Amino acid sequence: MSTPLDTRAGDTGIDTAIDTGAALEPTVPAAHPLREFWSYFAENRGAVVGLVILLLVCLMALLANVLAPYGADDQFRDALLQPPGWAEGGSWAFPLGTDAVGRDILSRIIYGSRYSLSVGLIVVMLSLSCGILCGLIAGYAGGLIESLIMRLMDIMMAVPSLLLAIVVVAILGPSLTNAMIAIAIVYLPQFTRLARAAAISEMRRDYVTASRVAGAGPMRVMFNTILPNCMPPLIVQATLSFSSAILDAAALGFLGLGAQPPTPEWGTMLADAREFVLSAWWVVTFPGLAILITVLAVNIMGDGLRDALDPKMKRS
Amino acid sequence: MLRFILRRLGLVIPTFFGITVIAFGLVRLIPGDPIRLMAGIHGVSPERHAELMHQYGFDQPIWLQYLDFLNELFHGNLGISLVTRTPVLMDFFARFPATLELSIAAMLFAILVGVPAGVIAGVKRGSLFDHTVMGAALGGYSMPIFWWGLLMIVIFAGLLGWAPVSGRIDAFYFIDSITGFMLIDTLLQGNTDAFISAVQHLILPAFVLSTIPLAVIARQTRSAMLEVLGEDYVRTARAKGLSSRRVIGLHALRNALIPVVTVVGLQVGLLFAGAILTETIFSWPGVGKWLVDAVYRRDYPSVQGGVLLIATMVMLVNLSVDLLYGLIDPRIRYGRA
Numbered sequence: 001m002s003t004p005l006d007t008r009a010g011d012t013g014i015d016t017a018i019d020t021g022a023a024l025e026p027t028v029p030a031a032h033p034l035r036e037f038w039s040y041f042a043e044n045r046g047a048v049v050g051l052v053i054l055l056l057v058c059l060m061a062l063l064a065n066v067l068a069p070y071g072a073d074d075q076f077r078d079a080l081l082q083p084p085g086w087a088e089g090g091s092w093a094f095p096l097g098t099d100a101v102g103r104d105i106l107s108r109i110i111y112g113s114r115y116s117l118s119v120g121l122i123v124v125m126l127s128l129s130c131g132i133l134c135g136l137i138a139g140y141a142g143g144l145i146e147s148l149i150m151r152l153m154d155i156m157m158a159v160p161s162l163l164l165a166i167v168v169v170a171i172l173g174p175s176l177t178n179a180m181i182a183i184a185i186v187y188l189p190q191f192t193r194l195a196r197a198a199a200i201s202e203m204r205r206d207y208v209t210a211s212r213v214a215g216a217g218p219m220r221v222m223f224n225t226i227l228p229n230c231m232p233p234l235i236v237q238a239t240l241s242f243s244s245a246i247l248d249a250a251a252l253g254f255l256g257l258g259a260q261p262p263t264p265e266w267g268t269m270l271a272d273a274r275e276f277v278l279s280a281w282w283v284v285t286f287p288g289l290a291i292l293i294t295v296l297a298v299n300i301m302g303d304g305l306r307d308a309l310d311p312k313m314k315r316s
Numbered sequence: 317m318l319r320f321i322l323r324r325l326g327l328v329i330p331t332f333f334g335i336t337v338i339a340f341g342l343v344r345l346i347p348g349d350p351i352r353l354m355a356g357i358h359g360v361s362p363e364r365h366a367e368l369m370h371q372y373g374f375d376q377p378i379w380l381q382y383l384d385f386l387n388e389l390f391h392g393n394l395g396i397s398l399v400t401r402t403p404v405l406m407d408f409f410a411r412f413p414a415t416l417e418l419s420i421a422a423m424l425f426a427i428l429v430g431v432p433a434g435v436i437a438g439v440k441r442g443s444l445f446d447h448t449v450m451g452a453a454l455g456g457y458s459m460p461i462f463w464w465g466l467l468m469i470v471i472f473a474g475l476l477g478w479a480p481v482s483g484r485i486d487a488f489y490f491i492d493s494i495t496g497f498m499l500i501d502t503l504l505q506g507n508t509d510a511f512i513s514a515v516q517h518l519i520l521p522a523f524v525l526s527t528i529p530l531a532v533i534a535r536q537t538r539s540a541m542l543e544v545l546g547e548d549y550v551r552t553a554r555a556k557g558l559s560s561r562r563v564i565g566l567h568a569l570r571n572a573l574i575p576v577v578t579v580v581g582l583q584v585g586l587l588f589a590g591a592i593l594t595e596t597i598f599s600w601p602g603v604g605k606w607l608v609d610a611v612y613r614r615d616y617p618s619v620q621g622g623v624l625l626i627a628t629m630v631m632l633v634n635l636s637v638d639l640l641y642g643l644i645d646p647r648i649r650y651g652r653a
Contacts, residue, residue, distance in 0.1 A: 151330055152334070154334075155330075158331050158585075158630060158631045159338065159626075160589040160630060161585075163588065163627070166607070167619065167623055251593055257611065270462065287463075288464075288466070291460045292463070303454075
């Protein structure tokens with residue numbers, strides 16, 4: 001029996017050899033997987049820009065103590081609602097202006113990056129690990145267990161995500177931790193479905209049978225044999241969920257159901273600023289811009305990641 | 317086709333019961349007992365507490381409570397709001413037309429702009445237009461719409477003064493609710509000025525709410541178009557000498573629209589989520605704002621009823637999209653049968 005690869009080589013091998021003499025050269029040793037990944041990823045210049053911006057935001061979060069001109073909660077009573085440095089009436093002591101209680105907006109945004117990034121990271125870690133567990137069990141076990149898990153996921157997917165998150169927060173009470181738990185629960189079905197689909201398609205492969213024949217137990221087959229080969233779609237989904245988690249946490253914060261004031265979380269900052277929307281544009285503009293830039297960077301990077309990890313896109 | 321419909325309906329029923337379990341569990345999962353919660357800060361005497369526990373059936377086994385809840389549900393009783401003391405169903409449907417009006421306007425805008433933009437971007441792949449549309453779509457997809465709404469208010473209501481800040485209509489118009497849709501009601505009552513005011517109030521929120529669906533629809537239409545344009549039948553149509561407009565408009569577009577229909581359907585769930593934020597920003601008196609207010613006031617019967625109704629509606633929309641999908645594309649109907 002010939003594999004699809006054999007067939008392809010048989011069909012086009014001669015043509016290729018004639019067209020490009022290089023095909024007859026001795027084969028170059030296979031590149032390291034990471035290097036190969038990077039070469040695909042780097043082809044998408046937007047993705048690299050996204051990665052750089054994300055790294056800068058990470059750096060900002062790590063070095064917030066050093067970078068921020070003031071503390072996140074420092075109040076300057078003589079500079080309430082001061083416009084940004086370049087605007088009329090502004091001062092460069094507060095480059096992005098101050099809010100209604102005289103806190104430096106730039107410093108709050110810098111400190112806020114810590115919250116947004118950790119929300120993204122924790123939510124993705126939680127739902128990715130639970131999703132992998134549920135998905136692999138469903139895919140591996142099949143039958144009743146699979147039906148039960150997947151119907152539960154269908155039900156969760158029927159409820160609009162923000163609505164479900166609001167319900168969970170309504171039960172647990174509003175706080176950043178509960179908002180993260182709520183968002184992680186909301187994202188669980190996507191990871192479970194992906195992990196299950198990948199597991200089912202991998203389970204038919206010969207290497208899984210070989211591993212079973214060699215005497216590997218269910219746990220070893222699931223986590224050691226199947227899981228590593230299911231990762232590419234999960235990684236792409238994780239990137240996309242990372243950006244949506246930042247957005248959803250900010251949305252919950254904005255609704256007063258996430259981080260509570262005076263936490264400098266970007267969504268919560270916007271909620272505080274709502275009443276000044278017509279009188280002090282800077283209080284509203286910059287925290288939102290911070291959310292947009294971060295989410296956009298992650299999404300652009302996610303696009304590049306998908307292209308680089310998707311085997312169908314590879315031309316080799 | 318009948319088998320397809322039956323199979324699809326078979327999937328909906330367990331999902332619906334799942335939703336009822338979530339809504340039922342909601343009030344029961346809240347820490348503390350529901351009677352004390354309803355009593356609030358005033359508290360309740362032990363005798364009255366026992367009486368109320370019995371009256372609401374909280375002293376019965378949980379499965380009996382659930383059956384009772386289902387029984388009430390099928391009789392159209394979703395409970396009484398703790399705040400307004402009116403039936404939740406009435407509160408919900410008093411506000412629902414406002415949300416529907418906003419969502420329909422947003423969806424229409426998203427489709428009317430998103431589909432042509434996606435088609436042109438797909439046909440002119442790699443052009444400046446393509447790059448602009450895809451860049452804008454990525455931006456729209458990444459947009460925190462609560463911020464986008466505030467920004468629109470700053471620009472169009474604050475700086476330019478072109479649009480009102482909030483509400484459905486200027487406060488000095490008194491429009492009797494006939495259909496609940498402000499645009500239709502003002503027209504039915506022949507009040508042109510009120511109609512114009514209603515349109516002015518609708519534009520900004522609808523535009524903000526349409527941002528994400530617009531981005532998703534444009535992206536999906538473009539990729540569906542690219543896929544279809546590479547198909548053999550399109551090449552055949554071109555080879556026959558048909559005009560480019562005919563090939564794209566008739567042969568390619570009809571097939572490209574199949575996945576777009578699904579995406580439009582899937583956006584309905586997102587639209588409800590977006591409506592929660594958009595309505596809060598623009599003080600739009602719809603179900604989204606009502607639900608958030610109910611959460612603030614810890615009005616659990618309203619939260620429970622609202623979740624149940626919205627989730628059921630989203631489920632029914634998804635069902636109709638699936639059925640429609642089977643109708644447009646026979647491969648779906650027979651392929652999986």
